[in-house]
Amino acid sequence: MIYGYDPRTGETVGAALPETDHDGVDKIVSAAAAAGAVWRATPAAERAVALEAVADALAAHVDELWRIADQETALGEVRLRGEVARTAGQFRLFAQVIRDGGYLDAIVDHADPSATPPRPDVRRMKHALQGVVAVFSASNFPFAFSVAGGDTASALAAGCPVVVKAHPGHPNTSERVAQIVRGALPQPELLGLVQGMQAGVDLVQHPTVVAAGFTGSVAGGKAIQALIDQREVPIPFFGELGSVNPVVVLPSAPKAEVAAGFAGSLTLGVGQFCTNPGLMFVPDDDELRKALTAAVEGTTGGPMLAERIRDGYLGGLDRLGELTVLAEGKPGEGSWAVTPKVFTTDLESFERGLPRIAEECFGPASIVVTYQDVADLPAVLERLEGSLTATVHSADPREAEQVADVLGRKAGRLIWNGWPTGVAVCWAMHHGGPWPASTAPAHTSVGATAIDRWLAPRAYQDWPEELLPDALKDANPLGVPQRVDGTLTLS
Amino acid sequence: MIYGYDPRTGETVGAALPETDHDGVDKIVSAAAAAGAVWRATPAAERAVALEAVADALAAHVDELWRIADQETALGEVRLRGEVARTAGQFRLFAQVIRDGGYLDAIVDHADPSATPPRPDVRRMKHALQGVVAVFSASNFPFAFSVAGGDTASALAAGCPVVVKAHPGHPNTSERVAQIVRGALPQPELLGLVQGMQAGVDLVQHPTVVAAGFTGSVAGGKAIQALIDQREVPIPFFGELGSVNPVVVLPSAPKAEVAAGFAGSLTLGVGQFCTNPGLMFVPDDDELRKALTAAVEGTTGGPMLAERIRDGYLGGLDRLGELTVLAEGKPGEGSWAVTPKVFTTDLESFERGLPRIAEECFGPASIVVTYQDVADLPAVLERLEGSLTATVHSADPREAEQVADVLGRKAGRLIWNGWPTGVAVCWAMHHGGPWPASTAPAHTSVGATAIDRWLAPRAYQDWPEELLPDALKDANPLGVPQRVDGTLTLS
Numbered sequence: 001m002i003y004g005y006d007p008r009t010g011e012t013v014g015a016a017l018p019e020t021d022h023d024g025v026d027k028i029v030s031a032a033a034a035a036g037a038v039w040r041a042t043p044a045a046e047r048a049v050a051l052e053a054v055a056d057a058l059a060a061h062v063d064e065l066w067r068i069a070d071q072e073t074a075l076g077e078v079r080l081r082g083e084v085a086r087t088a089g090q091f092r093l094f095a096q097v098i099r100d101g102g103y104l105d106a107i108v109d110h111a112d113p114s115a116t117p118p119r120p121d122v123r124r125m126k127h128a129l130q131g132v133v134a135v136f137s138a139s140n141f142p143f144a145f146s147v148a149g150g151d152t153a154s155a156l157a158a159g160c161p162v163v164v165k166a167h168p169g170h171p172n173t174s175e176r177v178a179q180i181v182r183g184a185l186p187q188p189e190l191l192g193l194v195q196g197m198q199a200g201v202d203l204v205q206h207p208t209v210v211a212a213g214f215t216g217s218v219a220g221g222k223a224i225q226a227l228i229d230q231r232e233v234p235i236p237f238f239g240e241l242g243s244v245n246p247v248v249v250l251p252s253a254p255k256a257e258v259a260a261g262f263a264g265s266l267t268l269g270v271g272q273f274c275t276n277p278g279l280m281f282v283p284d285d286d287e288l289r290k291a292l293t294a295a296v297e298g299t300t301g302g303p304m305l306a307e308r309i310r311d312g313y314l315g316g317l318d319r320l321g322e323l324t325v326l327a328e329g330k331p332g333e334g335s336w337a338v339t340p341k342v343f344t345t346d347l348e349s350f351e352r353g354l355p356r357i358a359e360e361c362f363g364p365a366s367i368v369v370t371y372q373d374v375a376d377l378p379a380v381l382e383r384l385e386g387s388l389t390a391t392v393h394s395a396d397p398r399e400a401e402q403v404a405d406v407l408g409r410k411a412g413r414l415i416w417n418g419w420p421t422g423v424a425v426c427w428a429m430h431h432g433g434p435w436p437a438s439t440a441p442a443h444t445s446v447g448a449t450a451i452d453r454w455l456a457p458r459a460y461q462d463w464p465e466e467l468l469p470d471a472l473k474d475a476n477p478l479g480v481p482q483r484v485d486g487t488l489t490l491s
Numbered sequence: 492m493i494y495g496y497d498p499r500t501g502e503t504v505g506a507a508l509p510e511t512d513h514d515g516v517d518k519i520v521s522a523a524a525a526a527g528a529v530w531r532a533t534p535a536a537e538r539a540v541a542l543e544a545v546a547d548a549l550a551a552h553v554d555e556l557w558r559i560a561d562q563e564t565a566l567g568e569v570r571l572r573g574e575v576a577r578t579a580g581q582f583r584l585f586a587q588v589i590r591d592g593g594y595l596d597a598i599v600d601h602a603d604p605s606a607t608p609p610r611p612d613v614r615r616m617k618h619a620l621q622g623v624v625a626v627f628s629a630s631n632f633p634f635a636f637s638v639a640g641g642d643t644a645s646a647l648a649a650g651c652p653v654v655v656k657a658h659p660g661h662p663n664t665s666e667r668v669a670q671i672v673r674g675a676l677p678q679p680e681l682l683g684l685v686q687g688m689q690a691g692v693d694l695v696q697h698p699t700v701v702a703a704g705f706t707g708s709v710a711g712g713k714a715i716q717a718l719i720d721q722r723e724v725p726i727p728f729f730g731e732l733g734s735v736n737p738v739v740v741l742p743s744a745p746k747a748e749v750a751a752g753f754a755g756s757l758t759l760g761v762g763q764f765c766t767n768p769g770l771m772f773v774p775d776d777d778e779l780r781k782a783l784t785a786a787v788e789g790t791t792g793g794p795m796l797a798e799r800i801r802d803g804y805l806g807g808l809d810r811l812g813e814l815t816v817l818a819e820g821k822p823g824e825g826s827w828a829v830t831p832k833v834f835t836t837d838l839e840s841f842e843r844g845l846p847r848i849a850e851e852c853f854g855p856a857s858i859v860v861t862y863q864d865v866a867d868l869p870a871v872l873e874r875l876e877g878s879l880t881a882t883v884h885s886a887d888p889r890e891a892e893q894v895a896d897v898l899g900r901k902a903g904r905l906i907w908n909g910w911p912t913g914v915a916v917c918w919a920m921h922h923g924g925p926w927p928a929s930t931a932p933a934h935t936s937v938g939a940t941a942i943d944r945w946l947a948p949r950a951y952q953d954w955p956e957e958l959l960p961d962a963l964k965d966a967n968p969l970g971v972p973q974r975v976d977g978t979l980t981l982s
Contacts, residue, residue, distance in 0.1 A: 082607075085607070096977065100979075102979055105940070107918050107919035107939075109915075109918050109919040109920075116573075117913065119915045119917060120915060122915055122917055122919040123919050124919040124920070127899075225725070234716070236931070397957040398957070400955075401958070409621045411949075413950040414952065414954055415953065416954045417953060418611060418953055426600040427598050428614050428615040428950060429615070429950055430948045430949060432947075432948070435724045435725060439725060440727070441620075442727070442943075442947045442948070444948065447615075448598075449596070449615075449948070452933075456903075456923075456933045457903070457921045457923070457940070458899060458902075458903060459903065459904040459905070459920055460904075460905050461904055461907065461909060461915075462907040462909055463905055463906075463907045464888040464891075464907055466888040467888050467891060467892070467907075481979050483593065485918075486587065486591070488591075488593055488972050488979075
């Protein structure tokens with residue numbers, strides 16, 4: 001049986017839930033596939049209405065949902081209410097995306113009998129993948145990256161049924177969210193939920209599964225990739241893994257603001273964000289050092305999501321133990337509580353410690369690396385692994401030119417005078433980056449283009465009008481963007 | 492040393508070429524990477540001019556190129572001249588693609604301080620992958636899917652340097668094409684060429700290689716995937732592998748035209764196309780059977796590209812030996828010549844022989860499967876593996892409704908009353924499909940969208956105007972399509 005645990009007490013909470021066995025996974029995946037055959041043939045306008053119904057249902061249950069999740073995660077009312085709103089908002093964004101139709105990437109090339117060789121009429125658009133999308137949910141976002149998270153919302157929007165492997169950190173939250181989403185969908189089987197480690201193995205190796213999304217650790221991502229490598233038919237794996245999210249503070253940056261912003265971003269949600277600023281390069285400056293020390297000392301820790309995650313954090317602190325401690329926050333309260341901790345070293349020592357010194361330590365820990373000259377930074381930044389984000393603090397864009405190029409090659413999102421925690425759900429967001437930030441750097445798990453992971457194109461050559469999808473007809477009855485004979489056109 | 496062979500005589504032709512050793516691969520990849528850093532920063536308008544210079548250079552050398560390739564492939568003057576033109580045309584198409592700028596997928600979301608939480612300014616576009624693209628060239632297209640083929644053209648267009656592993660079937664053609672392309676590029680190192688099996692291993696495992704393209708057999712594709720799986724940092728693998736390309740002839744189709752078209756498509760280029768029609772379902776009809784028999788008997792074989800390919804074809808014929816022979820063509824002339832051969836069986840026997848009976852037999856062989864009732868087809872078609880194409884012959888679109896849906900799920904391109912050989916190079920072409928047609932069904936190796944394989948997005952949050960790429964500036968100085976605050980706009 002699977003139990004939820006209260007991070008504040010370490011005691012079990014909620015119902016004991018059975019692990020999904022091999023036959024159970026097969027039944028859930030098969031039911032999802034059957035429902036998916038109807039769903040992908042449903043017009044986008046109707047799918048959009050269903051996505052909005054899911055958003056409404058989640059929002060309507062926020063009072064109940066935040067309490068269940070708070071028991072299992074200790075993330076608190078404000079954060080969890082906000083996360084439910086974000087989760088509902090993701091469904092609303094994808095309703096807009098599929099109404100717009102640009103995601104279909106419709107292209108029409110009329111026949112050209114005068115070409116050598118004569119060219120047939122060729123039309124092409126993207127369709128939902130033909131099967132079930134497996135989603136592995138994250139510990140640190142019980143709503144926004146979990147059962148009803150961005151992977152699920154984008155896959156349903158694309159036209160794919162989804163089976164989620166619940167995270168063991170919030171099994172009861174997962175069950176309740178699944179019930180609510182199912183109640184709002186035209187066929188409840190479009191969203192399956194499985195519980196237990198072996199169920200995850202069975203899920204990703206099921207022949208009807210055509211793609212998998214994952215948010216979690218590098219080790220977890222590698223384990224799932226190894227399972228996929230054993231499949232008879234390979235499938236794409238969209239994993240969002242580890243990230244240290246380097247921040248570069250340039251000499252012109254305002255010191256007090258940087259210190260306060262850093263401490264806030266570092267300790268938000270007990271540092272349990274993929275976008276936590278785990279590494280910051282700062283000028284070797286006493287005033288800044290003092291401001292950072294004071295800001296970090298003003299923070300308070302809290303309980304982490306799970307005992308295993310707490311142990312991982314403590315192990316990470318041990319690994320960094322040879323460095324000087326710059327500052328510590330106050331200890332948090334609760335069974336699995338930890339204390340924010342910031343280490344410091346100089347650029348030369350940091351470089352000698354690469355690559356191990358720059359490995360992610362999941363939680364409210366960071367390394368502040370002091371440098372003498374901005375010109376020394378690019379060579380060291382070049383040696384960092386990929387991250388979801390890279391941030392620059394500066395009062396002068398020209399000052400940033402020296403580091404902008406290398407940071408751009410190391411991260412999926414560049415941030416100016418801000419902090420990496422907080423990932424806006426919008427059309428332009430890219431939440432991905434070079435390995436190990438992502439297993440698929442061409443894709444994002446947040447924002448409108450996340451839908452692209454669950455689509456594949458098909459071309460139609462001289463195909464009769466009666467059998468063409470509406471999005472490819474000359475009359476363009478759906479009014480989707482079409483590229484016609486090489487020219488993008490808006491209806 | 493590596494030698495080219497004349498398929499007509501089995502004798503070596505051209506120069507003996509050294510295999511590229513481990514250090515040689517490293518030097519070539521490193522030089523390509525260094526050149527690539529300049530190339531990806533080159534404005535698209537200038538890259539487009541360079542691509543057109545490559546096209547001009549290839550076209551200008553056609554008299555020389557077809558002769559070298561004919562010696563090594565025996566594909567003949569008409570086909571090889573056409574293929575050089577196609578290859579040059581691909582470079583011209585990608586010049587158009589990057590001038591248009593739609594491939595950048597530029598998205599601009601302005602800040603929304605009134606949102607909860609307040610939304611920053613976020614902009615996103617695609618950039619060239621940061622490293623070298625490895626290309627494994629094909630046996631059967633010494634130009635269009637080889638050193639200067641679609642993979643190379645699309646990767647250079649994206650802004651990536653390329654290192655090609657030459658196919659052993661045409662080593663001298665490969666060297667000469669590489670010389671010509673290098674001479675037309677602003678930096679010759681942007682196109683590297685390596686020779687030899689071990690060089691291919693070293694190439695795909697080189698840390699600076701960020702993606703690989705491949706056209707070849709299922710076994711070859713699996714071998715490269717296994718090498719990639721051993722890498723420290725995973726990279727995407729775009730392999731176009733095997734395909735049987737089912738053709739469904741419905742009762743209303745004109746029999747004489749179908750028979751003539753089938754025989755022509757089957758034996759074009761001695762059947763050495765990924766899109767060869769290896770499987771055709773026809774009504775059980777004596778008139779059609781007679782027409783097919785006559786048409787196939789009117790064909791003539793020829794020498795295959797390599798001794799190993801010839802042996803593979805003969806092995807495939809052995810595997811199909813339990814079936815009834817419907818018709819054979821005339822034997823071709825030359826050392827590695829083979830004879831076209833068409834087998835036949837009924838739908839029930841075919842279904843019993845699945846999946847092995849439907850494996851690709853590379854060359855001018857096909858199975859004609861007779862059916863009694865169109866309604867029996869979907870269940871059998873459902874059991875086929877993925878293909879690059881699926882074709883329907885019919886005089887009535889309504890008659891095709893029963894098979895269109897299942898064929899759409901089995902192939903990357905649907906063809907109406909045509910033949911799968913001949914892949915138009917255009918904006919809408921999709922040359923891919925479900926496994927084993929492709930290792931990456933979301934991508935194509937032919938057509939404008941082939942460029943997408945070598946790109947990854949990056950987001951810019953509150954990034955200063957001075958540091959933004961031109962394609963993301965509000966003034967849109969390049970005039971690229973932008974999606975602004977959710978609405979696609981054309982400049």
